Amino acid sequence: MMILCVCPLQVAQKKKELEFRLERAQKQLADPGERQAELMLTLTTLRNKLTKFHKEKDAWSETEKRLKHSVENLTDENANLRRALADSEKMRQDLQTHTKGVVEELNALKKASEIAEESKTFKEFVQIKRELTQVKRENAELKTAMSERPKSGSVPVLRGSQIQSSSSVGRIHSSRGGRPPSNSSSGGRAHVTRK
Numbered sequence: 001m002m003i004l005c006v007c008p009l010q011v012a013q014k015k016k017e018l019e020f021r022l023e024r025a026q027k028q029l030a031d032p033g034e035r036q037a038e039l040m041l042t043l044t045t046l047r048n049k050l051t052k053f054h055k056e057k058d059a060w061s062e063t064e065k066r067l068k069h070s071v072e073n074l075t076d077e078n079a080n081l082r083r084a085l086a087d088s089e090k091m092r093q094d095l096q097t098h099t100k101g102v103v104e105e106l107n108a109l110k111k112a113s114e115i116a117e118e119s120k121t122f123k124e125f126v127q128i129k130r131e132l133t134q135v136k137r138e139n140a141e142l143k144t145a146m147s148e149r150p151k152s153g154s155v156p157v158l159r160g161s162q163i164q165s166s167s168s169v170g171r172i173h174s175s176r177g178g179r180p181p182s183n184s185s186s187g188g189r190a191h192v193t194r195k
Helices: 008-030 032-148 166-175
Strands: none
Touching: none
């Protein structure tokens, strides 16, 4: 048989250690509210953090919805603006074509006006030339009529004129330097008759 030898110092130390553990366990058993209060505080903190997280998540979800809606609106507006730009470009090209046609028409009218002006000037020149030829012919006829008139005969008078007497005709001849008057209302031609 074997005999165990236990040192009194070890036994005392073991006893103290066991007493300390017992005292601590008794304290925990005697005052469980402190630990429970600590756990409740931790639980409340975690619940508050979780509620705050859910609120932030909801706020971000609302913000995301608003941003998606804004993106859709901007996409639609961008498409509308592109259509309006295409329409404006087409209208601009139409206006350019129309303006080009109007400018060409205006240039053609200017040329036609210049040609008409030149033609009018030429026509006026021809008309004046004809009138001059007519006046020269009438002048020649009058000179011939005057040269054929007898020296001491009656005085020629104009037909339909206010001048009827030979005395007034003589005064008119002397005031005009001996030339017979011409009737401007009949195109510059004088009708001479003998009495």
